[in-house]
Amino acid sequence: MTNASDFNLDAELDATSAWENDEFESGYAEPDLDAPDPEDSDDPTTGQLDLAERHQLRRVASLRTELEDITEVEYRQLRLERVVLVGVWTEGTVADAENSMAELALLAETAGSEVLDAIYQRRQSPDPATYIGRGKTEGLAEIVAATGADTVICDGELAPSQLRNLEDRLKVKVVDRTALILDIFAQHAKSKEGQAQVELAQLQYMKQRLRGWGGNLSRQVGGRVAGGAGIGGRGPGETKIETDRRRINTKIAKLRRELKEMKGTRDTKRQERRRHQIPAVAIAGYTNAGKSSLLNRLTGAGVLVEDSLFATLDPTTRRTTTADGRVYTMSDTVGFVRHLPHQLVEAFRSTLEEVADADLILHVVDGSHPDPEGQIAAVREVFAEIDAAGVPEIIVINKADAADPLVLARLRQREPHSVVVSARTGEGIAEALALVEGELPRPSVEFDALVPYSRGDLVNKIHQQGEIGSLEHTADGTRVTGRASEALAGELADFLVSP
Incomplete structure (x- = not known):
């Protein structure tokens, strides 16, 4: 959307040519080398351009020339x-x-x-x-x-x-x-996957809206090869718009193949986390609600934080632990907006699967926004579209330091399963972490085991993947009770204590 300048190339070339051919009438003459140096003059205005000369130096319309002396180059102002x-x-x-x-x-x-x-x-x-x-x-x-x-x-x-x-x-x-x-999205996409996803969405949108100047795209192709259609054509009678649409379809197919390969890499990482029974928490919500700031505050991720819409497109996943040592992951995702284009939902399907496959969603809401309820409804519409409506959800009302207390009270009443925080000041972060830890999926198998000291790795795994109820160091080993996953309980089977 940004125009780099308001600079007309043809006009500039014409002006440059006139200058070189001594046809440019600007009131400016070639300097006389024998003339006295303006700096040696007592007149403080000597060597300065007057207003009329400045206007004459504006060779191209709508360019602003702000000169202090005749030796300076033009400054062209960026025009949005x-x-x-x-x-x-x-x-x-x-x-x-x-x-x-x-x-x-x-x-x-x-x-x-x-x-x-x-x-x-x-x-x-x-x-x-x-x-x-x-x-x-x-x-x-x-x-x-x-x-x-x-x-x-x-x-x-x-x-x-x-x-x-x-x-x-x-x-x-x-x-x-x-x-x-x-x-x-095209301006903010940085990763290879993000750029491919945006390009795919743009091509899908553009395919139905091809339009040329006048009858340009309705012209039929010519040439002698392939029945008058030229090399690579479909034969005589094919129009330029049909050729362009076919090229777009070819590019879309290529992008989908590339994204499918990238999706395989993402699925492999996700399956590895599942194999180790590591819970996943996804931070989702409206754009510019403070998701990246919250991730930084909760995990120290150090991701980009900017007061801008859709500043974050590429998901970021960080590993963190609960107060009792359990390991889980927390992922920042792309922001949502009202009437999110369907092309983007389809193109970002693999990215949005981070939300659908999560064990818990932190739904971040901007408490200082004029219509936070509308934001919640818009985000939940996208959740339904990506099959994430059944995932447990915690409403995190962010920006408490800038929000109206009456609005916060209204949101807390409407959303009982919520917490008020400020990612900027740290208010409510401890309460939010406690709520997240309480909502994480608990291991399903209870155990009581006496683990020998030679199996310290197993005790460490219980700390990371299980839930410890009590722990006691005895002469024969470490007595541990708690809950574990089925896989971990299988490893503890040889050390279980009979009731």
């Missing part, structure tokens, strides 16, 4: 994409519509744009032709012309026909909420 937001409100309250538009503005700013204006309307359903109707489209065109906007962002997923009709009427680029979120 200027956007106007458009929403259609079909259900819910006015506050819901305002929250949705505020979130769209945050998404647009995260993608690297400047929000100039925002409008939304109440309709029974979006207009099938232009999303907002003919009259609203005419008013939007006037706003775009008055503000000089480059792009219009719609708070919903547009059909290809709606996208085309709006661009034809507004004469600027139009993107929908799905394309905006995909753009943010």
Whole structure:
């Protein structure tokens, strides 16, 4: 979404050519080498450009030249994409519509744009032709012309026909909420798997929205090879849009094969944890709710923390222990958002399986958000979509230091199985850890064993994988009672004490 500059290459080349051919009239003459040095002059203004000369040095429109003397190079100011937001409100309250538009503005700013204006309307359903109707489209065109906007962002997923009709009427680029979120994901993806997942989602979205300038993509291919279709074509009559769509399908198939191989590596790591009976805790929740901050506070993971939407895409897993020595893992996952694009859910399926396969979910909620209940509902919709609705869940209400106490009390009443914390100050972290340890799955087999001192490794394994009720060092060995998994109980079978 970010434009690196407002620099017009053709205009710059023309200006440079004129300069070299002495045809550039800027009021600036070649310096006279025999002239006295301006620094030796008593006049403090000598050697400084006046206002008119500065304006003449602006060779390209919309570039800002801020010069202190004639020897300095031009400074081109970074210009963000200027956007106007458009929403259609079909259900819910006015506050819901305002929250949705505020979130769209945050998404647009995260993608690297400047929000100039925002409008939304109440309709029974979006207009099938232009999303907002003919009259609203005419008013939007006037706003775009008055503000000089480059792009219009719609708070919903547009059909290809709606996208085309709006661009034809507004004469600027139009993107929908799905394309905006995909753009943010593309900016933040760092790992090879994350980049492949985002590219797959973008291609799936783009395949149905291919469009050329004029009739460019409707032209039929030419050439003499393969019946007039050229090398690699399907024969005479194939259009350019069909060729492009076929190439996209080929790329999608390649990405899916690569992701399948990466999924195998992830599954191997997950099976290793299962084999050792290590419980898994997944930190999930709305984007920018403080999941990474909470992981750092609970485990000292040291992952990236940023006040930005979708700052974390790649899951991070850390090994930690309970107060009594049991080992478990805690994973940070990608954030969710209202109307999370279906393409992203499909592309990030292997990543989201960390949530579905977890033994416990820490559902992080931003207590300072204007609509925390809406965040909870949106995240639970995604849980249902990835088959994670049956996993035990603890609501962690974060940002207690910035939240309204009345809102916190309301959330605690609505969600009894919850805890209030502040990842920034550390408030409530001890209570949250105690709640997590109490909710971790307990070993199923009770035991009473006398382990000889030569088997210290077995006692250590009981500490890590089991639950110790009592421990006593005797002359014959270590007397241990507690609970263990079936596999660990099998290893202790030779040392069990008869009742």
